[in-house]
Amino acid sequence: MTLTSFGPANRIQRSAETHPLTWRLRDDGEAVWLDEYQAKNGYAAARKAFAEMDQDAIVQTVKDAGLKGRGGAGFPTGVKWGLMPKDESINIRYLLCNADEMEPNTWKDRMLMEQLPHLLIEGMLISARALKTYRGYIFLRGEYTTAAKHLNRAVEEAKAAGLLGKNILGSGFDFELFVHTGAGRYICGEETALINSLEGRRANPRSKPPFPAAVGVWGKPTCVNNVETLCNVPAIIADGVDWYKSLAREGSEDMGTKLMGFSGKVKNPGLWELPFGVTGRELFEDYAGGMRDGFKLKAWQPGGAGTGFLLPEHLDAQMYAGGIAKVGTRMGTGLAMAVDDSVNMVSLLRNMEQFFARESCGFCTPCRDGLPWSVKLLMAIEQGKGQPGDIETLLGLVGFLGPGKTFCAHAPGAVEPLGSAIKYFRPEFEAGIAPVSAAVPPLAKPIVIGA
Known part of the structure; x- marks a missing residue:
């Protein structure tokens, strides 16, 4: 599949006024490097943020714009930024970009990183200024080799232009940015598991509180935002809150x-x-x-x-x-x-739950044991060997692994499609239940323990 922001040719005319994320894309799908990015008004928002706005004003602007996280959870970005400590004596803080895009059927961040790497860097630069973070990491899915190559080149271009490193834009503000490729774990999409992995630890989610804004990477205040979230920041700073809000239907x-x-x-x-x-x-x-x-x-x-x-x-x-x-x-x-009408929902769910079971970090019992149990039941139903009560057991697992029942949100997300599939397509699950034999011979005599 070609990664593109184009719809049918007669449907979309992209412009800076209506498509803040994608208007700079090239028609040939090649990456937009520094010279072209700056010719298309790139880093103008960063220059404005550094020259005309203090840190609190940047945070307030993002909050007023109503920007929410684009990774799936949808938490208000400005509110999250506001959780970072105001204490000026804390001079070591980190900004992490969650680019571990391992959600099946999701490739949006990949397009941004491969084709508009400087948009992400500019978004992180402005965010770092707002959060007073001196170092940033892009935690990248290891399989995204092209994105890694393009981001590393863009980082070097930005350094050479004085847009990263020491005394950025003559402001006295320092910000270093590094691209870190992960080993490939779905659970690293959870921000504290990502932090553990970045530190070289096993990618298990951490207990919260304390939240990363208080105790994050190497025990220091840390803010974690998604790629698409950070890529929205330059347009908000450049064109304002009212314009940004007007874009939505x-x-x-x-x-x-x-x-x-x-x-x-x-x-x-x-x-x-x-x-x-x-x-x-x-x-x-x-x-x-x-x-x-x-x-x-x-x-x-x-x-x-x-x-x-x-x-x-x-x-x-x-x-x-x-x-x-x-x-x-x-x-x-x-x-x-x-999902087309040729797909059997039981087989589709078995495939999905196998993925989620494999990607569980194994830390908490409901997720570690419940997801493989759902796979076992789905495999039996898929093969026509399901037993009476299996569907009810699956629905019970949907409840036991739901929101608030597990250490993180991995299991609740894993069982949500299972519950909805049974709700709408229960006959397909019932078709895999084997008939009960009518002839079950009684025991010849009671079994007495110890006899």
């Missing part, structure tokens, strides 16, 4: 634009920058082009493998956190997947 409680996509057997799978509040139907029909000839939409997930399944009649839901919540699941990463 009426009715959306989330502000700005979002990278959204559709995969599966659709005619035009891809990635587009769209305003929050567009409907799933617009995304599916106008941009993804609907299903390929010969296939029918059976179900869809709105934002990665860890979100619940929805039916075709839910396509009219608006694509923002509250809009998707109204139909019973989460916005997640905003990259949807179409």
Whole structure:
């Protein structure tokens, strides 16, 4: 699949006024390097932030703009920034970019890092200024080798131009930035597991509190933000709060634009920058082009493998956190997947739960033991060897592994699609339950322990 922000040729005209994340993209898909990025107004927001705004003003602007995390959790970015300590005596702080994009069916951050690496660097530079962090790390999924190469080149370009390193833009502010490639663990998408991995430890989530803003990397205050989140910061600083809020559709409680996509057997799978509040139907029909000839939409997930399944009649839901919540699941990463009518839901869920079970850190019992148990039951049902009560057991696991029942959010995300699949497609699960034998011979005599 080509990573692109283009929709059908007659549908999208990208501009700085409407597409703050993607208007600088090249038509040939090649990376935008420093000279071209600066020619397209790159680093103008950073210069404004350094010359005209103090740290508190930057934080307040991001808070007022309503920017929320784009990694899936959707926590308000300005509020998160505000948790960092104000004590000037704490002179060692860290900014981490969570670029460990391992959510199945999600590739939005990859496009930004491969094609617009300086946008991420500028976003981190402004954020570092706001948070008074002297060092930053981009924690990158190890398989993203092209992104690593492009980010490292962009970092060197920025250093040579005086945009990273010592006394940036003559301000007296120092900021070093490093690209760190991970070993490949889904759990590193959880910010404290990412911190442990960066420190060279096992990638287990940490107990909270204390939160990273108080005790993060090597015990120092740390802020962790997603790639797409940080890439929104330059446009907010450059063009202001009112403009940024105006980008979203009426009715959306989330502000700005979002990278959204559709995969599966659709005619035009891809990635587009769209305003929050567009409907799933617009995304599916106008941009993804609907299903390929010969296939029918059976179900869809709105934002990665860890979100619940929805039916075709839910396509009219608006694509923002509250809009998707109204139909019973989460916005997640905003990259949807179409399930066609040839797919058996039991087999699909068995495949998903195998992934989630394998990626569990193993720290807490519900996740460590519950997810493999769901896989075992799904495999039996898939093979027509399920036992009466297996579906109820699966639903029980959905409850036992739900929000607040496990150490982190890994297991709740893993079982959300399972619960929704049983809710909407229970007959497919029932079809895998073996018939009970009518002839069960009684025991000849009671078994007496110790006899």
